[in-house]
Each structure stands twice: as C-alpha cells, then as structure tokens.
Amino acid sequence: MMRSRISKLFGFLVIFSSLFQLGITAANTGSTKPQAYVTLLYGDEFLLGVRVLGKSIRDTGSKKDMVVLVSDGVSDYAKDLLQADGWIVEVISLLANPNQIRPKRFWGVYTKLKIFNMTKYSKVVYLDADTIVVKSIEDLFKCQKFCANLKHSERMNSGVMVVEPSDKIFKDMMSKITTLHSYTGGDQGFLNSYFTGFANAHVFEPNLSPEVMKSRPVPEMERLSTLYNADVGLYMLANKWMVEEKELRVIHYTLGPLKPWDWWTSWLLKPVDVWQLSGATQNVREQLQETLPGTGGGSNPNDDRVVKFLFLLPLLALVFCFYRSFAKMQKDFFVSTNSLCDNIRHVYYRFRSGGGLAYSAVGVSPTSIISSKEQFPIGSHPPAYLGGLSVLVCFTAALVSLGLAFSLVPRQVMPWTAHSGALSTNSESFAYEAGKGHQRHVSACDAASWYYGLGMAFLAVTAPSLPCLFGITALFPSAGLETVLLVGTYHFWSGSKKLESCLPSKVGINGCWWNNFGLFYDICLRALGDQSIFEGLGRAGCPSDKNVEEPLTSTNSTNNLGFRNSKEIMAAEANLLVGTYNRAAVVIASGKGCTLYDVEGKEYLDMASGIAVNALGHGDEDWVNAVTQQANILTHVSNVYYSVPQLELAKRLVDGSFADRVFFCNSGTEANEAAIKFARKYQRFSNPDEKQPATEFISFTNSFHGRTMGALALTSKEQYRLPFEPVMPGVSFLEYGNMEAAKEAIQRGKTAAVFVEPIQGEGGIYSATKEFLQSLRDACDAAGSLLVFDEVQCGLGRAGYLWAHEIYGVFPDIMTLAKPLAGGLPIGAVLMTEKVASAVNYGDHGSTFAGSPLVCNAAVAVFDKVTKPGFLASVTKKGEYLKEMLLQKLGGNKHVKEIRGTGLIVGVELDVSAAPLVDACRSSGLLILTAGKGNVVRIVPPLVISEQELELGVNILSKCMSAIDETLDFLVLSLFFAD
Incomplete structure (x- = not known):
C-alpha cells in the first residue's frame, strides 16, 4: 500500500514537473517573439523600390524576417517576385484617411499605422520603400518602445521607425484617428500629434553597456540620428549631412516618383560613396537584373551618357x-x-x-x-x-x-503607363473599387x-539642366560653371543694350549695369536656382548715382521664420494679423535711397515714401548714424525724467516756427487728439466764469485728421466714421475754401477750435488759398476760437517750405506734425503758442513712449538736413519739374482732369478710379498712392529724390495709363457677356 502511494506521488510530481516545465517553456517562447524589418507596398509602381530595399538589407548580413504589407492593388506577379526575394508577404486592407482635406496621394497612407498592431513580433524596424540600407542597422532593435528621426528640429519623419507593437497603443490610435490633427493630412502629421513629446526625447545611443541600459528608466520614445534617415532630394544634390558619408546607415530618397534605382533617372543624383553596399564593388542599380521593372534598356551602363546628351x-x-x-x-x-x-x-x-x-x-x-x-x-x-x-x-x-x-x-x-500596360495583360489584378487600391494607382x-x-x-x-546650368552638382562642375558664365554674359549684355534703348536720355546706365552685374556675380558664387539676372531688370532704369549698392533682398537678409517667398509671407500674415489693411501684394524687404526691394529682389521706385513719411528716403547715412549712435547710449526712459535729445528737438522746432512750446506724442492722430484736448482746456482756462465754454469744433470737407475717436470725429469721410458712431459730438463740416460759411459758423461763439489742413493730402491734394486761411484767422481771433493747422502730411519741407502755412503768411495757434519728422520712426508733435500752453497743467495729458531719446535724435537728424541751405529750394524746384513732366506726358490724356500740388505733394485727378493705374505702376516697378474719392493719384516721393528718378517715375506712369482703358474695356465686356 505504501509503495503504491509512493508510486502515485512520484507520478504526480513527474506530471507537475512536466507541466511546470511546459509553462516555463511557453513563457520563454512568448518572450522571444521574432523581430522583423517591415515596409509597405500599395501598388506595383514601387515594387522595384521594395526589391532594392530587401537586397540592401540582405547585403548587410541580416538574417531577420523581412515583412512587406501589401494592399489589394498589388498584383500576384509582384507578390511572387517579393517572395522569391525572401520577403514575407502579408496582404492587408487599406486604412482610409479620415481627413477630408488632404493631398490626393495620401488616400491610404494611414495604413502605415498597422505596423503598431504587428504583435506577433516583439519589435519591428519600419523602412519606406524609397530607402536603401547601406550599412548594418541591427542595432536599431535595441531601441525601446518607439524611435524615429526628427527633421527640422521639430517634426518627426515616419520614413524610418522602430516600433514595439502593442494592441493597446493601436486601439488607442484608432480611437483618436478622427480627432487628432494631422499637419500633413497623412500619417506623419498624425504621429507627430500622437507622440506630442517626441521633440524632447533622448537620442538613441546603441553603444551603451548592458549595465547602463538596465540602470536607467526605460524611455517611451527615442530619437534616431541622421545616420538612420539621411535625406537625398533634387535640391540636395551635394548630399551634405552633418555626419560623414561613410558613417551613414540608411539613405532616404525624397524625390517623389524619381528614384535612384531607375536607369533613366539615377544619373540625376550625385553618385557618392553611400551608393556602395557593404563589401560590394558595384552600386545598387548595377546589381539588379535587367528584367526587373524600371530597368528596361539599361543593360548597357553607357546608355545614360546618350540620355544625358539628349x-x-x-x-x-x-x-x-x-x-x-x-x-x-x-x-x-x-x-x-x-x-x-x-x-x-x-x-x-x-x-x-x-x-x-x-x-x-x-x-x-x-x-x-x-x-x-x-x-x-x-x-x-x-x-x-x-x-x-x-x-x-x-x-x-x-x-x-x-x-x-x-x-x-x-x-x-509616369505611373499611368505602367497601369495601362498591365491592363492589357492582367486586368483583374488591377481592379479598383471603392475602398480598395490606392490613389497612387x-x-x-x-x-x-x-x-x-x-x-x-x-x-x-x-531637372537634368539644373546641375549643368547652375553648377550645383559634381557631375559637371567645370562645364556647369562655364555654362552659367556664357549664358549670363550674353544675357547681361543684351539686358544692358535693351536698357539703353528705353531709358530717358537723362538717366545713366551705370547704376543698373553694376546692379545687374552684382546679381549675376551673386549667381555664379552662390549657384542659387531661384535667383536670376532678370531680377535687376524689373523696371527699366535705376538712380544715376555712381555708388549703387546691392539690394538687401531675402537672399542675403535674415528670415527667422523660414519663409521662401512673398506668397508664403502673405498667407501667414492672413492667419495672424487683424485684417485692418487692404495691402498691395508686395512684401518689401529692404530699401536704399528712393529704391525699395521686395523679398524676390524686384526693384521699385518709391514715390509714396511710406505715405509721405520717409523724407530722407531709405538708409540715409546721417539718419542711420543718429539712430545707431543713440541706440548705443539710451533709447527710452519715459517722460518721468529729462533727456537731452528731446530738448534739442524741441528747441529746433520752437526756433524754426511760430510756436513757443511743444508737446510730443507718437503719431499724427495722437497729435490731433492732444490738440482737441488742449483746445477745450484753453476755453475753460480762458473763460472761467462761463458755465458752458465753447466745446465744439469745425472741420472741412475732404478732411482727414486720424482714426481714433476724437480725430475720427474731425474726419469728413463717412466710411471712416459711420461704423464707429457715435463719435465725439459737436463737430461741424464746412465746405473747404468757403470763407462765408466758416465765418458765420465761428461767429456763433461755440467753437473751441477750427481744424484745417493748408494742403489736404488724403482728401485729394487740395491747397487752401491765402484769403481762406486769413479769413479763418480773423474769425477765430474775433470769436476767441483757436486755429489749428494740421500739417501732419504737408509740413516739414513737403511743400517746399519748412511749414506749409508759410506759403500763405498765416499762422495758427496750434500746429500738429508727425509723418516725416523722425524719418520713419513713430513720432508726433503739437506746436502751440504760450497762450495755449499756459492753460495746460501737470497730468492734463501724457504719453509713455512720446519723445524718447532714440526717436528725438532721429528727428534732429531729419530737421537738420531739411533746414540746410538750399534743401527747401531744391524741393520747390523738383516739385515744379515733376508737375512740368506730368503735364508734358499726361496733359493730353482724356482721363486726366487736373494736375495740382505744391512742392513734392502732387496729385493727378482722373475721371475714373485710379486703382488700376496704381496697380499697373506697381507691377512695373513704381509705387504711388491714391487719394480723394479714389480717383486721384497721389505722388509724395522722398524729398531727396533726383530729377532723373522723377523723370523715370513719370515715364512709368505715362506708359501705364493704358491700364485705365483696358480695365474699362474689361468692365464693358463683363456687362455684355456676363453669365
């Protein structure tokens, strides 16, 4: 009995031991899942790419599984070839792209996410079908849960990834696939949104010791270096990476359909050492059989020389x-x-x-x-x-x-040629139904x-002409540069000859000659594909100055945001700035003198000067020195303290005008707002016994005094005021120049101040008369009202006099200044007599930024240059020359009603809208403005403009007058032939 029990116990122990051993074996088996390389194939178009990838992996000595996930659109012929190459072919259904707005070719790219569900493998290394492995990458299997390469310091690239498959992660991805934003509209954008902290992940280090690996926390994500995902593209022909070529592991060809294994396109890429597989003496394409798709006709390597020539x-x-x-x-x-x-x-x-x-x-x-x-x-x-x-x-x-x-x-x-050819042989394998296949097919x-x-x-x-023409590849280094020089020389010569035939007789060719030569020289040195000596010929002429500098375009100025052209800049602004400006479609990058340059390098003759602001043009040496020197000393301290530059500017303004005192602000609108307050304060101060002192204001038709609520109330254009009513009450608008109406209104005794522009700029370039201004002066004196001259646009030399009111010999109580005063920096000034200033106390008005040392020092430089002997006389002379040229060129045009103005504030009134003409001039390299009711061309160039530049501008304006009739013809045709 005892022996029987012992025997049963022994048998039980044996069975238990066997079961325990089986459990351990099963556990060990579960923990040693295989590892694999994985890629995707949506159609036969990239069959050759997968085959090349597989061959490159095997040539590195790897014995691991190679799995290709193929969609229904892949033919049986292709599957057989892949299996013969050693690939494990797994047929999958495409995962539809949930994004409604996406590139068409991205229809099924979300299928790549299925690699996260390959749970029968412990780890997979995913490689796009346009990659080539040039050195062993077995160490990638040491990566933890997720590894990928980071591009541009912020975006993950999904071309090479290491994934630890997980059913939990895959289900989580599927639950978020319709909610997570994809910046590309495809899988790569989705993965960047899913792995939010990837940019901060540690770099994968394959050579760490096992002790270190065990001692540190297991990271959720790791970043792969460029070694494992080195891009090669059409504009990366030099293959310049941050590491040596011999150290690279994976090359990723990002040329779209053009791939390096094609006989007829491989020569587009520089044949560098990375094409050589480990231990091989021939490059990739020479190791492929002639029968492989895409290599037809390529049995003779010398054929590509013929192709290059053709x-x-x-x-x-x-x-x-x-x-x-x-x-x-x-x-x-x-x-x-x-x-x-x-x-x-x-x-x-x-x-x-x-x-x-x-x-x-x-x-x-x-x-x-x-x-x-x-x-x-x-x-x-x-x-x-x-x-x-x-x-x-x-x-x-x-x-x-x-x-x-x-x-x-x-x-x-050309994918459709392969598709069409296959239709004749095996149409069933290419059936495309809803939800099957891929948009590449x-x-x-x-x-x-x-x-x-x-x-x-x-x-x-x-594309083959790019390496030769611009010399940016090692294929034709000498021939390419010689071609550039040859073509550039003839183009440069012909451009100069053309300039001589079209320039006015007074405009020299030297400036443009050197400008174009500089651009041509820049091409040869930099070999830029998007630069051309055409750029310097955007308009037929340049200033005749002997020292013409190269434009500071986007090619040699800093662009921290990485914008490549003006369209990108304008599109980005549309999403960032409030839409208060109807901008012209030009992005100005730099300027010198009276010339501006946009980000593409095109020149513009500036006859708008930032709306009459840049009195000294752009980059004036004295102005630049004043600003830079002051910036190194002191820029801002607020008006809590005294500063010397503010005092120096105030003294110049007082000494050079009727005024006794000055108040500084930041713009013309602010200056008019301050004048409104000072006028009302003056009336209360001067009439302390009156319960209701004068608080009303008089302004005139076509007036413009600013856009803030007080100044806006003085602006006559209803389209500016109506959206913001009620504005400041008590403003009456009288006809500009009507002396009797103004005298009658002022005599009522309720007017605190009369605001008037001696020359209306925004209103249409209308000049007052001496009689009109004198009648206002007399009426204000009799009624105790203040007379305010708004010289924001017409003051400080613009009219050929230091102040526009000096033309008429009539002086105000208050004058507002702004636009040209600091040469482009924000400033405003209110000049007033002592009787007005005596009514203003501490705290009645103020501004944090007004009158800063930096801005005041810039204004001192402008004032000193404008008041130099002969400067104002030259403005008057150039203004007369401008009007003479306009009368000569445009006087007989049927659309020109009047040419008027004083000094360098000139208007050309048309009987139609001036917008088409302004647009045409801008396209031809001339910047001008509109005014009035939109039917006046406003010309307010820098005060330093030359007569040659004025003549050039008038010639452009004259040649563009045809745009008016062309626009009218278009409108007429639209009326008769509209749908």
Whole structure:
C-alpha cells in the first residue's frame, strides 16, 4: 500500500514537473517573439523600390524576417517576385484617411499605422520603400518602445521607425484617428500629434553597456540620428549631412516618383560613396537584373551618357535664344517685326513682376524692344543660317525631350503607363473599387493622372539642366560653371543694350549695369536656382548715382521664420494679423535711397515714401548714424525724467516756427487728439466764469485728421466714421475754401477750435488759398476760437517750405506734425503758442513712449538736413519739374482732369478710379498712392529724390495709363457677356 502511494506521488510530481516545465517553456517562447524589418507596398509602381530595399538589407548580413504589407492593388506577379526575394508577404486592407482635406496621394497612407498592431513580433524596424540600407542597422532593435528621426528640429519623419507593437497603443490610435490633427493630412502629421513629446526625447545611443541600459528608466520614445534617415532630394544634390558619408546607415530618397534605382533617372543624383553596399564593388542599380521593372534598356551602363546628351539638348536652343537671332529667322516664318525671344521675355517679365499681362511694363514694352540691327555688337547682322539652325535645334530638342518623357522614362516617373500596360495583360489584378487600391494607382482615363504624369515627365526633362546650368552638382562642375558664365554674359549684355534703348536720355546706365552685374556675380558664387539676372531688370532704369549698392533682398537678409517667398509671407500674415489693411501684394524687404526691394529682389521706385513719411528716403547715412549712435547710449526712459535729445528737438522746432512750446506724442492722430484736448482746456482756462465754454469744433470737407475717436470725429469721410458712431459730438463740416460759411459758423461763439489742413493730402491734394486761411484767422481771433493747422502730411519741407502755412503768411495757434519728422520712426508733435500752453497743467495729458531719446535724435537728424541751405529750394524746384513732366506726358490724356500740388505733394485727378493705374505702376516697378474719392493719384516721393528718378517715375506712369482703358474695356465686356 505504501509503495503504491509512493508510486502515485512520484507520478504526480513527474506530471507537475512536466507541466511546470511546459509553462516555463511557453513563457520563454512568448518572450522571444521574432523581430522583423517591415515596409509597405500599395501598388506595383514601387515594387522595384521594395526589391532594392530587401537586397540592401540582405547585403548587410541580416538574417531577420523581412515583412512587406501589401494592399489589394498589388498584383500576384509582384507578390511572387517579393517572395522569391525572401520577403514575407502579408496582404492587408487599406486604412482610409479620415481627413477630408488632404493631398490626393495620401488616400491610404494611414495604413502605415498597422505596423503598431504587428504583435506577433516583439519589435519591428519600419523602412519606406524609397530607402536603401547601406550599412548594418541591427542595432536599431535595441531601441525601446518607439524611435524615429526628427527633421527640422521639430517634426518627426515616419520614413524610418522602430516600433514595439502593442494592441493597446493601436486601439488607442484608432480611437483618436478622427480627432487628432494631422499637419500633413497623412500619417506623419498624425504621429507627430500622437507622440506630442517626441521633440524632447533622448537620442538613441546603441553603444551603451548592458549595465547602463538596465540602470536607467526605460524611455517611451527615442530619437534616431541622421545616420538612420539621411535625406537625398533634387535640391540636395551635394548630399551634405552633418555626419560623414561613410558613417551613414540608411539613405532616404525624397524625390517623389524619381528614384535612384531607375536607369533613366539615377544619373540625376550625385553618385557618392553611400551608393556602395557593404563589401560590394558595384552600386545598387548595377546589381539588379535587367528584367526587373524600371530597368528596361539599361543593360548597357553607357546608355545614360546618350540620355544625358539628349536631355541637355534644350540648353543648346537656349544659347541661340540668348543671341536673339530669331528676328532674322522670323522674316521667313512669321509675320512679326519683333524677335520671338523678345516677346517671350516680355511675357516673362510681366509674369515675374506679378502684374496682369494687360499692363505695360516699362523696360519690357514692345516699343522698347531692340531692332534686328542691334542684335550683335558693332552693328553686325546674325548669319542667315543661324536662324534656321536655331529653329531646327529647338524643334529637335522639343521632339526628343517629349519622346524621352513618354518612351524612356520608367513607370516610376509616369505611373499611368505602367497601369495601362498591365491592363492589357492582367486586368483583374488591377481592379479598383471603392475602398480598395490606392490613389497612387490611377485610372488611365483619369484627367488628374495625365496632368500628374505630364508634370513628372516635365520634371524628368528639365531637372537634368539644373546641375549643368547652375553648377550645383559634381557631375559637371567645370562645364556647369562655364555654362552659367556664357549664358549670363550674353544675357547681361543684351539686358544692358535693351536698357539703353528705353531709358530717358537723362538717366545713366551705370547704376543698373553694376546692379545687374552684382546679381549675376551673386549667381555664379552662390549657384542659387531661384535667383536670376532678370531680377535687376524689373523696371527699366535705376538712380544715376555712381555708388549703387546691392539690394538687401531675402537672399542675403535674415528670415527667422523660414519663409521662401512673398506668397508664403502673405498667407501667414492672413492667419495672424487683424485684417485692418487692404495691402498691395508686395512684401518689401529692404530699401536704399528712393529704391525699395521686395523679398524676390524686384526693384521699385518709391514715390509714396511710406505715405509721405520717409523724407530722407531709405538708409540715409546721417539718419542711420543718429539712430545707431543713440541706440548705443539710451533709447527710452519715459517722460518721468529729462533727456537731452528731446530738448534739442524741441528747441529746433520752437526756433524754426511760430510756436513757443511743444508737446510730443507718437503719431499724427495722437497729435490731433492732444490738440482737441488742449483746445477745450484753453476755453475753460480762458473763460472761467462761463458755465458752458465753447466745446465744439469745425472741420472741412475732404478732411482727414486720424482714426481714433476724437480725430475720427474731425474726419469728413463717412466710411471712416459711420461704423464707429457715435463719435465725439459737436463737430461741424464746412465746405473747404468757403470763407462765408466758416465765418458765420465761428461767429456763433461755440467753437473751441477750427481744424484745417493748408494742403489736404488724403482728401485729394487740395491747397487752401491765402484769403481762406486769413479769413479763418480773423474769425477765430474775433470769436476767441483757436486755429489749428494740421500739417501732419504737408509740413516739414513737403511743400517746399519748412511749414506749409508759410506759403500763405498765416499762422495758427496750434500746429500738429508727425509723418516725416523722425524719418520713419513713430513720432508726433503739437506746436502751440504760450497762450495755449499756459492753460495746460501737470497730468492734463501724457504719453509713455512720446519723445524718447532714440526717436528725438532721429528727428534732429531729419530737421537738420531739411533746414540746410538750399534743401527747401531744391524741393520747390523738383516739385515744379515733376508737375512740368506730368503735364508734358499726361496733359493730353482724356482721363486726366487736373494736375495740382505744391512742392513734392502732387496729385493727378482722373475721371475714373485710379486703382488700376496704381496697380499697373506697381507691377512695373513704381509705387504711388491714391487719394480723394479714389480717383486721384497721389505722388509724395522722398524729398531727396533726383530729377532723373522723377523723370523715370513719370515715364512709368505715362506708359501705364493704358491700364485705365483696358480695365474699362474689361468692365464693358463683363456687362455684355456676363453669365
């Protein structure tokens, strides 16, 4: 019995031990799940990419599983090839993109998230199908739960990722897939939103010892270095990374459809050492079989030399274009007197300037095109054969390029060709139903696919010219630079000849010559693809100053926000600033003298001067020195303390005017607001016994005194006032120049002050008469009212006198100043007599920023220059010259009603809106303003402008007058042919 019990007990122990061992084995088995490399394939277009990726992984010696997740759109033929290469093929359904607004090609990219659900693997390394492994990356499996590469210091790139699959994480992603924002509209944007703290994750360090790995907390996320995800793109031909090429592990080709394994496109990329696989002597494409898709015709490596030559044929045509010999050829082929090349350039300049093709651009108008006799130096004619040869080359280049695009470029470049070919052989494998396939896999009849294919073909045709033309690749370092010099020299020469034919006789060519040469030299040194010597010819002429400096455009100025062009800047502003300004579509980057430059480098002759602000132009040396020197000493202390620059400016203003005292503020509107308060305070101070002293104000038609509530009440334009009513009450508007009406209103005794502009700027450039201002002076004196002259725009030299009221010999009690006073820095000033100032006490008014040392020192520099002997006389002379030129050029135009103004504040009144003319001038490189009811062209250039620049501006204005009729014709046609 005992033996039986012992036997049973022993058997039980054996069974228990076996079960325990099986449990341990099962546990160990569960903890040793395999690891794998994973990629995705949506269609056959990137089949070759996956095959190249697999070969590159195996060539590094890796034995781990390679898994490719394929969608229903992948053919059985492709699956068989992948399995033969050693890939484990797993068919999956596409995960639809939940974003309504997304790029069309992003339809199924969220499918990449399914790698987080591959729980049968303990860890997976995901690689995009356009990556190549050039060195072992087995150490990536040491990463923790999630690793990826960080681009641009803030965004994660999903091209290479290490993932620890988790059913919990995947379900959480699926629950948030419709709520988390994706900045790209695809999976990468979603992952950046999901892993919010990724930018702060520690960098993955594969060489840490096991002891250190065990001692530190397990990180949720780690960042991969550039070693594991090095981008190569069309604009990264030099392959410049922060690490040595020999250290790189994974190369990621971000060229879209153009990939390095294609025979006909691989030569676009610089064949650097990273193409060499570990231990191999041949590069990637030389190791591929000739039968692989995308390599057709590439059995002979020398074929690509022929392809290079054929692709570069269009450049030969360009050389003939730069000789501009088409004028000779056109006598036999076209009914035209102008060179076809000139006409193309004409359209090109207009397009680059941002203007409509209906507008005439000065310097590129048909009247300025050089005749065929001026095509070559010393009056020589182009040989007869040259024109015919150029035509032959052009047509040959076009036909060959088109043939290459449709016949030779592989299906990675034109996806629909592969699709169409497959339809004839195995149409079932390419069935595309709702929710199946992928948008990269397009229908042959889809119009969008044709546009896409043509675009890619165009890229394939034109991209080869970039390395040669701009010398930015090691393929043709010397030939590329020589081409730049050759083409640039002829273009530079022809541009100078064209300038000579269209510039006014008084405008020298030297300034523009050196300006264009500087831009051309800049191209050769920097090899910038988006810069051109065309830029310097945005308008046909420059100031005749001998020392013309290079414009400080966006290419050589700091852009901390990373904007690449004006469109991006304008789009960004639309989301940030309050929409109070209807801006012109120009982003000004810099200025010098009377010339401004936008971020693209286009020049503009500034005859608006920041709305009559930049009296000394841009970058005046004395003004700059005054500002920089004061900035190094003291900028702001508030009006709690005294400062010397404020005292110096006040003394100059008092000594040079009727005034006894000055109050400083920050703008013209603030100056008028202060004048309102001072006028009311004066009436209470002067009439202490009256219970209701005078509190009302008189203003005039077409007046503009500012946009804050008090100044707005004095502004006559209803469109400014009505949205904000009720404004300050007690304001009467009288007809500007009506002496009797003004005298009658003032005599009622309720008027605290009369506000009047000696020359109305915003109102339409209307000048008062001596009789009118004198009648106001007499009526105010009789009634005890104050007379306030608003010289915010017309004062400080603008009218050829220091103060505009000096023209009439009538002096006010108060004068407000602002715009030109500090040369561009914010300032306002209220000048007044002692009788007004005596009514103002401590605390009656004030401003934190007003009269700062920095701004006052700038204003001192402006005042000193304006009051130099001869300066004001030169303003008067230039003003008369400007009006004389306007009368000469525009006086006979049917739309010009009147040309008026004093000094350098001039208006051209039209019988129609001036907006089309202002827009046309801006497109042609001239900045002017509107005024009045929108029918007056306002010209308020810097006071330092030269007569040559004035003549240039008038020429541009004259040539752009046709824009008025073209706009009217368009409106008439719209009325008759509107839907």
